[in-house]
């Protein structure tokens with residue numbers, strides 16, 4: 561049970577595990593990491609430029625945690641929780657000014673205390689004309705924990721990854737090839753093409769939506785996939801430290817695992833519409 565006063569429904573991921581669509585899947589990936597005490601959202605930090613793509617309350621960009629977590633009582637009063645830093649801060653040569661849209665003004669001692677500490681914290685923030693950037697702050701997790709997350713997560717998906725690589729996943733197309741009767745060969749997500757590993761994990765519009773959301777969430781330049789084997793090799797082509805690449809690799813593996821589980825649920829239990 562989460563007793564923190566700020567509402568966990570607000571996260572940098574616009575969705576929940578039970579939601580249909582790609583962001584619901586990303587929540588599941590994120591929760592898989594949370595089981596190993598790693599909050600991925602705290603590893604991705606915004607570096608302030610013009611403040612137009614960093615969300616003031618929801619993203620981590622100043623201090624050690626998102627402002628919604630540091631100032632939970634104040635966050636409750638905010639009427640526009642998704643607003644960007646540029647909506648809240650304006651910088652001139654004399655310094656920065658702040659604009660808020662409260663549901664109610666912060667009046668209790670606790671809230672006014674939070675308000676003054678928040679102003680103290682953001683007072684140093686200056687907008688510039690360049691675009692915002694994102695960086696991964698991996699200092700707070702050591703190599704050992706990266707190794708153990710990777711090991712635990714990959715143990716779940718290794719078998720699947722191996723099978724997908726060898727195109728031996730029991731997809732509808734491969735079952736039919738082995739003369740096992742299936743009601744339809746078509747992909748259970750889109751119904752437009754024969755269900756092969758390359759289709760469900762790469763070319764299906766559902767998979768593409770999930771990969772786009774993953775690259776958005778992890779602030780990757782874009783994940784371009786040409787086949788299943790490509791997924792697991794993606795980190796080799798990205799620029800970054802080996803620790804970061806290991807985390808990205810684990811995220812990609814988890815995503816494949818969750819897509820496959822969602823597909824199984826859809827076929828066998830008619831659950832989770834995508």
Ligand SMILES: [Zn+2]
Nearest residue numbers: 747749750764
């Ligand atoms: Zn499809």
